[in-house]
Amino acid sequence: xxxxxxxxxxxxxxxxxxxxxxxxxxxxxxxxxxxxxxxxxxxxxxxxxxxxxxxxxxxxxxxxxxxxxxxxxxxxxxxxxxxxxxxxxxxxxxxxxxxxxxxxxxxxxxxxxxxxxxxxxxxxxxxxxxxxxxxxxxxxxxxxxxxxxxxxxxxxxxxxxxxxxxxxxxxxxxxxxxxxxxxxxxxxxxxxxxxxxxxxxxxxxxxxxxxxxxxxxxxxxxxxxxxxxxxxxxxxxxxxxxxxxxxxxxxxxxxxxxxxxxxxxxxxxxxxxxxxxxxxxxxxxxxxxxxxxxxxxxxxxxxxxxxxxxxxxxxxxxxxxxxxxxxxxxxxxxxxxxxxxxxxxxxxxxxxxxxxxxxxxxxxxxxxxxxxxxxxxxxxxxxxxxxxxxxxxxxxxxxxxxxxxxxxxxxxxxxxxxxxxxxxxxxxxxxxxxxxxxxxxxxxxxxxxxxxxxxxxxxxxxxxxxxxxxxxxxxxxxxxxxxxxxxxxxxxxxxxxxxxxxxxxxxxxxxxxxxxxxxxxxxxxxxxxxxx
Numbered sequence: 001x002x003x004x005x006x007x008x009x010x011x012x013x014x015x016x017x018x019x020x021x022x023x024x025x026x027x028x029x030x031x032x033x034x035x036x037x038x039x040x041x042x043x044x045x046x047x048x049x050x051x052x053x054x055x056x057x058x059x060x061x062x063x064x065x066x067x068x069x070x071x072x073x074x075x076x077x078x079x080x081x082x083x084x085x086x087x088x089x090x091x092x093x094x095x096x097x098x099x100x101x102x103x104x105x106x107x108x109x110x111x112x113x114x115x116x117x118x119x120x121x122x123x124x125x126x127x128x129x130x131x132x133x134x135x136x137x138x139x140x141x142x143x144x145x146x147x148x149x150x151x152x153x154x155x156x157x158x159x160x161x162x163x164x165x166x167x168x169x170x171x172x173x174x175x176x177x178x179x180x181x182x183x184x185x186x187x188x189x190x191x192x193x194x195x196x197x198x199x200x201x202x203x204x205x206x207x208x209x210x211x212x213x214x215x216x217x218x219x220x221x222x223x224x225x226x227x228x229x230x231x232x233x234x235x236x237x238x239x240x241x242x243x244x245x246x247x248x249x250x251x252x253x254x255x256x257x258x259x260x261x262x263x264x265x266x267x268x269x270x271x272x273x274x275x276x277x278x279x280x281x282x283x284x285x286x287x288x289x290x291x292x293x294x295x296x297x298x299x300x301x302x303x304x305x306x307x308x309x310x311x312x313x314x315x316x317x318x319x320x321x322x323x324x325x326x327x328x329x330x331x332x333x334x335x336x337x338x339x340x341x342x343x344x345x346x347x348x349x350x351x352x353x354x355x356x357x358x359x360x361x362x363x364x365x366x367x368x369x370x371x372x373x374x375x376x377x378x379x380x381x382x383x384x385x386x387x388x389x390x391x392x393x394x395x396x397x398x399x400x401x402x403x404x405x406x407x408x409x410x411x412x413x414x415x416x417x418x419x420x421x422x423x424x425x426x427x428x429x430x431x432x433x434x435x436x437x438x439x440x441x442x443x444x445x446x447x448x449x450x451x452x453x454x455x456x457x458x459x460x461x462x463x464x465x466x467x468x469x470x471x472x473x474x475x476x477x478x479x480x481x482x483x484x485x486x487x488x489x490x491x492x493x494x495x496x497x498x499x500x501x502x503x504x505x506x507x508x509x510x511x512x513x514x515x516x517x518x519x520x521x522x523x524x525x526x527x528x529x530x531x532x
Contacts, residue, residue, distance in 0.1 A: 034085040036346045037324055038367070040078065044178075044246065044299045045313045045324035046111035047083075048119075050157050054306055056080045057157045058313075058324065059110040059121075060089065072096045072103040075110045075123055077158060083305070083326060084346055092159030093121065093152060099163060100146075101125035109246065111301060112157055113181040115188065120213055121152040121161040122190070124177040125168070132173050134198045138239035148172070149179030149192050151213050164214045171220065174198065176205070178246050178299075181213075184281050188213055191223070191259075191281070193244040196235070202226045202244035204261065206281055221282070229272055229287040231265045246299035250310070252335040255279055260312070260337065262298030265291065267415070267456070269298045269318035273337060292337060295415060295454030297325060312339070316454070320372045341500045342453065344423045351424045356521050358432075360422055362514040363388045366502070369419040373408050374510050376420045383472060384515045385437070392418055395511030398442035409510045414449035414456035418507035424519075425500050432519040433492045435476040435527055436505075438512065440465050445511030447479060451504035452493040462508065463491050472515050474527040489523060 041063055048057040058078045069091070076089035095103045108124035130146035148168030152161035170176035175195035182189050188209045196202035205220040226232050226242035234240050245262040252258060257276040262269060271293035274285045292300070297316025304310055310329045315322050326343040345367050351360050363378045363386070376390045396402065397409045404410050411417045440446035450460030464479035464486035477486025495501060505514065518527055 034087060035078070037084055037086065037326075038345050040086060040324065041322055042324050043315045043322055044109040045315055046109070046301045047303050047311075047313050047324075048112045048114075048157055049303050049306060050114075051306075053157075054081070055157075056083055057112065058086065059092070059112055061106045061108060061110065062089070062091070062094075063106075070094060070096065073101075073105060073107055075107050075121065075161070079158070083343070090158060092154070093123070093161045095125070099125075100127055100130075100167070101150075102127045102129070109178045109299065111180060114157075115181065115183075115213070116211075119154045119157050119161075120164075120181065121154070121159075122149055122179045122181060123152065124149050124179070132175060132198065136198075136200055136239070138200075139197065140239070143238050144175065144198050146172075147175040147177055147195055149176055149190070151179075153213075164212065169209065169213070169216060170207075171216075180247055180249070182249050182281065189281055191247045191249075192220075193247070194222075196226065196241035196243050197238060200241045202242055202263075204244055204247055204259075204285075223281075223283055224274070224285045224287070226263050228285075229263065229274070230289055231270070231272060231291060232263045233265055235264050246301070248301045248312075250302050250329075250337060252331050252337075254335050256335050257281065258335075258337055259285070260292060260300045260302065262300065265294065267294050268296035270294050270296075271298045271300045271312075271314060275336065288336060292339065293327075293454065295451075295456075297454070302329070311343070312337075317370055320370060339453065342502055344500070351422065353425060353427045356428065357525065358424065358519045359516055360424070360503075360518075361386050361388070361516050362390045362420075364422070365390070365420045366423045367421040369421065370417055370506075374418040374507055376418060379513075381515075385472075389439070389513055389515040390420065391514075392507050392510045392512045395445060397444045397510060400443055402444065410444075411449075411507055412462070414461050414508075415451055415454075415504070415506050418510075419451075420505050422503045422517075423500055424503055426495050427498050428521070429495045429497050430521050431492050431494050431523075432521060433476055433489070433523055433525070434460070434463070435474050435518040435520070436463060437472050437474050437515040437517070437527075438465055439470070439472050439515070440468070440513070441470055442511060445509050445513070447508040448512050448514070449506045449508055450491060450493065451506060452495075453502050454504070456504075456506070457493070459490060459492050459494075462486075468529065472529075474518070474529055493519075 042060045062074045062076045074094035078086040078088035080086045095101045105126040110123040126147045128145045134144045148170045150168045154161045175198040179192035194203040204223040207220040208217040226244045243263045247261045250258045259274045273288040297314045312327045316325045328340045330340040446465040462479040465475045466485035478490035
């Protein structure tokens with residue numbers, strides 16, 4: 001009996017050991033699985049290119065407690081060797097344990113900087129139970145509460161990160177956010193935003209930090225207000241105000257200091273640019289009229305890849321299917337920053353231009369965006385080129401008698417709803433006239449918008465069909481107030497330089513069917529409607 005008892009105990013032990021091993025293997029497999037950038041929901045993405053490990057680290061708030069075993073909000077990180085295949089999320093900080101932040105509120109805009117041999121996490125925390133003062137008559141007191149940037153420290157970029165103090169590193173009676181570290185003349189400074197909710201006109205603030213980053217040395221000084229930028233528009237929620245978000249810095253080849261930051265403009269959330277006249281953090285700061293990015297995305301951060309390319313990360317769109325988008329940047333002749341090209345999501349394939357004229361099948365798209373209200377779907381049709389086309393569904397407005405719901409089944413705002421994107425590698429710059437082969441079966445399914453590199457010029461708005469009902473028809477006309485059936489020669493995109501560009505189409509009317517599109521440098525070219 002003793003032998004049997006020992007054998008039984010041993011079997012139980014071996015069984016438990018096997019279970020532990022299997023669980024370990026399962027967990028390891030989970031952590032070794034890769035996610036594509038298109039699979040990761042993320043706002044305010046910040047990427048650290050760690051030279052020691054040759055690894056890219058992308059920091060994120062823990063959406064839906066993802067990566068947080070104790071179900072408290074915190075900060076997570078994804079890691080990658082190529083900016084496309086990511087592992088994670090892994091926990092680097094979790095609220096609670098006596099820390100002042102609300103454990104159920106998101107931890108915003110985390111970013112990590114290497115400084116004096118350690119890694120410092122700058123992150124915005126919130127606690128709505130701690131009220132702070134304000135002097136605004138258009139703001140409810142319940143909306144004005146503790147929000148601050150705190151700084152945490154770790155010996156590795158993967159954490160865990162520990163708060164360097166018991167309080168925040170921004171003023172305790174301010175609503176402050178989006179702090180970032182910048183070194184000037186060997187001294188550490190933090191630039192952060194003062195929340196528009198507390199002061200109406202949001203600001204960019206500068207404060208000197210002590211050498212271990214644990215305290216402010218003196219009071220913050222205002223660099224500029226949101227409304228000093230001519231492009232900023234009012235955000236009409238919670239009584240309204242003017243937003244400042246996400247500062248990030250670059251010193252150009254001439255030694256001039258540039259700042260990218262976000263606010264709202266006429267086309268939504270955008271990235272703007274400011275230049276320091278003195279070349280120093282204190283400014284004064286000149287506001288640049290031309291936006292860096294005007295496609296409903298923002299909160300930029302800049303980093304340099306291991307092969308030496310300056311990159312900007314943003315989140316886009318600002319609501320809905322939000323992802324990290326990456327852009328290679330370049331300096332203009334005057335030293336300002338501009339987008340050189342977007343890094344295609346998930347290294348998706350692109351169309352290579354080989355002839356002056358370029359034809360692309362509609363179903364060979366690279367990415368679909370803003371699909372919450374309407375969706376592009378691939379359909380089969382033997383009369384279509386290659387037997388397929390794409391269709392905006394559901395189609396709820398077939399005729400003029402059907403109800404029009406602006407922003408749902410109709411949009412006169414290019415880039416607002418239901419986007420399809422194509423990556424095209426141009427070898428020849430110039431003005432390309434856009435032709436689209438489409439089919440209309442009703443009176444309210446015969447128009448679309450055209451965009452380039454997430455910008456929606458007037459020359460791509462309201463592309464219109466009146467001819468060729470119930471069959472595939474090539475057209476290149478723009479609807480105007482005087483001519484509803486469209487004016488020729490007005491639909492085009494200007495390619496300023498060779499390389500990868502994104503051609504985009506967005507919904508104007510649901511039910512639109514697209515078989516293929518054509519780009520031509522020949523203004524007088526007209527494709528035949530007798531064949532594909």
